[in-house]
Amino acid sequence: MKDTLQNDLLLRAAWSQQTERPPVWMMRQAGRFMKEYWEIKNKYSFLEMCKTPEIAADVTMLPVDLLGIDGAILFSDILVTAEAMGGDLSFEQGVGPRFANPVRTVADMERLSVDCIDRLQYVADAIKVIQQRLDKSIPLIGFAGAPFTILSYLVEGASSKDFKRTKLMLNNEPELAHAILQKVADVTVEYLNMQIAAGVNAIQLFDSWALALSWNDYHEFSHHYNKYIISKLNRQDIPVISFCKGSSVFAPVMAEAKPDVISVDWNADLLNIKQALPANIAVQGNLDPFVLYADKKVIREKILQLFERMRGVDGFIFNLGHGIMPDIPFDNVKYAIEVVKEFRY
Incomplete structure (x- = not known):
């Protein structure tokens, strides 16, 4: 499919061509910083939006239509796999996701279902609707949450600042943690392969909370499972992007899982990371999203500074080091994308 897209910049960069x-897209690009998002969100719950293919397609298309980005990303959530496995998931305004039945014992782990892919069919349906709407204009990125990040939500029961319960499990009950992680990994493989079969053009694996881990624990409880997932994807012609908060530290380890792209947070010099990676691994990133609050002159300077640093480097996708915050001005996001699109090497 990549050969027939009108704009395949993102895929070419992902293949280090x-x-x-x-190319430019932004994590959380279809979200709360847009009034058009709220016009939809005020009519439906977050999970209704995810689970109704036409609505998921409407939200996915907002940044395509309003911002002119080079890649669309499926509107969904990293926690849908955990819900399909049996997590009682809800989203509270101003609080975020909650699981009413956290997973903290062997019995809780045993109740997690791995035969649950049918419960995620709505995602495949949404992908088909979105691809009809995109009409081969730009690539569609599918995604999933990485096992450690999913584990942390299941164990904590919600977002966490210190991951105390999770780390206690890793330290005191590592066998239990591994049993949960393996179940999540197996579901994630099936889920991403379902997205590929439904027609996505690229995949991103989000390990949002990997930065909570020490070097050794990252190897054991995160990297091991991410590598397992990537090795089992039907990835012919489908580039795989690996993202974690902490990639500025963990990038050399992430490369061992053989993704096509490593998405880098804003704590590292992107060129240094790129030069330390195997030549066939592209990089994505890594503007500090807080720059987008600044004056437009500053936004332009910071983007062009990054581009000058990366000049002459094949395999570079512009993105943020993490997602757009909800109160960033829409005009600033739009301006940033215009700056990127005007640039030429």
């Missing part, structure tokens, strides 16, 4: 400018 030459591009005339860096």
Whole structure:
């Protein structure tokens, strides 16, 4: 499919091929910083939006239509796999996701279902609707949450600042943690392969909370499972992007899982990371999202500074080091994308 897209910049960069400018998309690009998102969100719950293919497609298309980005990303949530496995998931305004039945014992772990892919059919249905709407204009990125990040939500029962319960499990009951992680990994493989079969053009694996882990624990409880997932994907012609908060530290380990792209947080010099990676691994990132609150002159300077640093480097996708915050001005996001699209190597 990549050969027939009108704009395949993102895929070419993901394959470490030459591009005339860096392609641009932004994590959380279809979200709460847009009034058009709230016009939809005020009518439905978050999970209704995810589970109704036409609505998921409407939200996915907002940044395509309003911002002109080079890649669309499926509107969904990393926690849908955990819900399909039996997590009682809800989203509270101003609080975030909650699981009413956290997973903290062997019995809780045993209740997690791995035969649950049918419960995620709505995602495959949404992908088909979105691809009809995109009409081969730009690539569609599918995604899933990485096992450690899913584990942390299941164990904590909600978002956490210190991951105390999770780390206690890793330290005191590592066998239990591994049993949960393996179940999540197996579901994630099936889920991502379902997305590939439904027609996505690329995949991103989000390990949002990997930065909570020590070097050794990252190897054992995160990297091991991410590598397992990536090794089992039907990835012919489908580039795989690996993202974690902490990639500035963990990038050399992430490379061992053989993704096509490593998405880098804003704590590292992107060129240094790129040069330390195998030549066939592209990089994505890594503007500090807080720059988008700044004056437009500053936004332009910071983006062009990054581009000058990366000049002459094949395999570079422009993105943020993490997702857009909800109160970033829409006009600033739009301006940033215009700056990227005007640039030429």
